[in-house]
Amino acid sequence: MAPSRRLYKEWEELERAKKQDPDISLYPTEDNLLHWQAKLKGPVDSPYEGGTFVLEIRVPNNYPLSAPTVRLKTKIFHPNIHAKTGEICLDILKTTWSPAWTLQSVCRAILVLLSHPEPDSPLNCDAGNLLRAGDLRGYRSVAKMYTVLFAKQE
Numbered sequence: 001m002a003p004s005r006r007l008y009k010e011w012e013e014l015e016r017a018k019k020q021d022p023d024i025s026l027y028p029t030e031d032n033l034l035h036w037q038a039k040l041k042g043p044v045d046s047p048y049e050g051g052t053f054v055l056e057i058r059v060p061n062n063y064p065l066s067a068p069t070v071r072l073k074t075k076i077f078h079p080n081i082h083a084k085t086g087e088i089c090l091d092i093l094k095t096t097w098s099p100a101w102t103l104q105s106v107c108r109a110i111l112v113l114l115s116h117p118e119p120d121s122p123l124n125c126d127a128g129n130l131l132r133a134g135d136l137r138g139y140r141s142v143a144k145m146y147t148v149l150f151a152k153q154e
Helices: 003-016 103-115 125-132 136-150
Strands: 024-029 032-041 052-058 069-072
Touching: 003 024, 003 032, 003 103, 024 103, 032 103, 052 103, 069 103, 125 136
Parallel strands: none
Antiparallel strands: 024 032, 032 052, 052 069
C-alpha cells in the first residue's frame, strides 16, 4: 500500500474515532500527508498531567515499512526524550518497528512512555540519573516544573 493511501486511511479512522481518544489530537499539516502534528494530553497521575505536548511527525516515503520520525516540540524533562532535539528513545521508532503500528498507536506508546520512563536508556542523563538514584521526588518535581513552564495548558 502506498504511504499516502495508508495515511489517508489512518486519517479517516482518526476522524471517526476522535471522541474515543480524547488524549490525542493527530492531524496532517499543510495538506501534506507526510507531515503530521500531534497534541498529547499529559497522562493523569504523572508530572506531565495538565500539560499539552506537541509532536512533529515526519513520515518516510516507504511508510509503513519504515517508522516515522517523531520529535517532541514541547520542552520536557524526561529521561527518554532529548532535552534539545526532542528525539524520543522508543524501541518501536527504531528496532522493533512493524507496519502494524499506526501513527495513533505510536502516539499512544509515547503517552505510555511519559507515564513509565525507562531510566536505563536515557537521552536526558540528568533525568535518568535522578531516577536511577531513586530520587523520584526530585525527578517528579523538575518534570512538573517543566510541564508548568513549557507545556501549554489547554
